[in-house]
Amino acid sequence: MQINLNDKVAIVTGGGRGIGRVIARTFAQEGAKVAIIDFKQDLLDDATAEWQKAGWDGLQVNADVRHKDQVASAVAEIEAKYGRVDILVNDAGVASGAKVTELAEETWDANFDTNTKGTFLMCQAVAPIMKRQKWGRILNAASYAAITPSIGSAAYASSKYAVVGFTRVMAGELGPYDVTVNCYSPGMVPTLMNRFADAPPDRKEKLLDTLTLRRWGTPEDVANLLAFLASDLAQYITGAHIDCSGGKYATQFPSLAYEQV
Numbered sequence: 001m002q003i004n005l006n007d008k009v010a011i012v013t014g015g016g017r018g019i020g021r022v023i024a025r026t027f028a029q030e031g032a033k034v035a036i037i038d039f040k041q042d043l044l045d046d047a048t049a050e051w052q053k054a055g056w057d058g059l060q061v062n063a064d065v066r067h068k069d070q071v072a073s074a075v076a077e078i079e080a081k082y083g084r085v086d087i088l089v090n091d092a093g094v095a096s097g098a099k100v101t102e103l104a105e106e107t108w109d110a111n112f113d114t115n116t117k118g119t120f121l122m123c124q125a126v127a128p129i130m131k132r133q134k135w136g137r138i139l140n141a142a143s144y145a146a147i148t149p150s151i152g153s154a155a156y157a158s159s160k161y162a163v164v165g166f167t168r169v170m171a172g173e174l175g176p177y178d179v180t181v182n183c184y185s186p187g188m189v190p191t192l193m194n195r196f197a198d199a200p201p202d203r204k205e206k207l208l209d210t211l212t213l214r215r216w217g218t219p220e221d222v223a224n225l226l227a228f229l230a231s232d233l234a235q236y237i238t239g240a241h242i243d244c245s246g247g248k249y250a251t252q253f254p255s256l257a258y259e260q261v
C-alpha cells in the first residue's frame, strides 16, 4: 500500500512557512502539483527558490484568504494553469488573544477573519470545481485549542471550534460528489506562530508534561497525516476531526508514566 498523489493538483494556503510549507513540500514529494497561497511575498519567493532547486511542479500565488476577490482570482489562476483542483488544505491561520474581559474586538475579528472566514471563502471557491470533478479532498486546520482550549484563547479557540463545525457541514454537503472534508488538530508544533522553542526551560518542561509522547510535534508529523488523508487510501473518512497532538491529555497526567519507567 502506498500513498500516491501523482498528478493530483493541490492548493495549500499558508504554504509560505511553518507547517503549511512542509505540507506543500510533502505533497510535491508524493508527486502532486502544488499551488501555495500566501500573503507574504518574501515567503513565496523563498518557497519558489526551494521548488525550482528541487525541480518540483509548483505555483506560488500571492493572495489574502480574508478577501473573497483575491481568493477567487487565486483559484482561477490555479485552475487555469492545471485544469483542476483535487486537494485543498486550509492551513493559513493566525493566533492572538487575551482574557475575555480584556479581549479587543479587533483581536476577535482578526482570528475569525483568517481562520474561519478564510477557510469558508477558500472552500466556497474550490467546491464547485471538485463537484464537477466528482472527486476532491478538503483538509482544514483546526487546533488542539478546539479540543481543550486554554485561558486567554477565546478568540483563537472559538474560531477553530467554528472550523470543526464548518468542516462537518461541508462534509455533508459534498458527500454526494465524492468530496471528503476533514479537519485536523496539531498540538504543539514549534513555529514562528507560537515560539514554543524560545520558551524558558521550566515552561517547556511543563508543556511537554501534557503530552503522552513527550516531544514537540513536527510539521512532518502533520504533513504525513495530511498526505494520507489527501490520498485515495482515505476515501472512507469524512467529517472527521483528527487529533495530531502526540496524545495531549490522552490521560489526566501523561508525565506520570515517565516517572515510572
Ligand SMILES: NC(=O)c1ccc[n+]([C@@H]2O[C@H](COP(=O)([O-])OP(=O)(O)OC[C@H]3O[C@@H](n4cnc5c(N)ncnc54)[C@H](O)[C@@H]3O)[C@@H](O)[C@H]2O)c1
Residues within 6 Å of the ligand: 013, 014, 015, 016, 017, 018, 019, 020, 037, 038, 039, 040, 043, 063, 064, 065, 066, 090, 091, 092, 093, 094, 095, 114, 118, 141, 142, 143, 144, 145, 185, 186, 187, 188, 189, 190, 191, 192, 193, 194
Ligand atoms: N504550530 C502549532 O503548534 C499549531 C497548533 C495547532 C494549530 N495550528 C494551525 O496550523 C496552521 C499553521 O500554523 P503554523 O504554526 O505553521 O503558523 P505560521 O504562522 O508559521 O504559518 C502561517 C502561514 O499562514 C500565512 N497566512 C496567515 N494569514 C494569511 C492570510 N490572511 N492569507 C494568506 N496567508 C496567510 C502566513 O503568512 C504564514 O505563512 C494554522 O492554521 C494554525 O492555527 C498550529
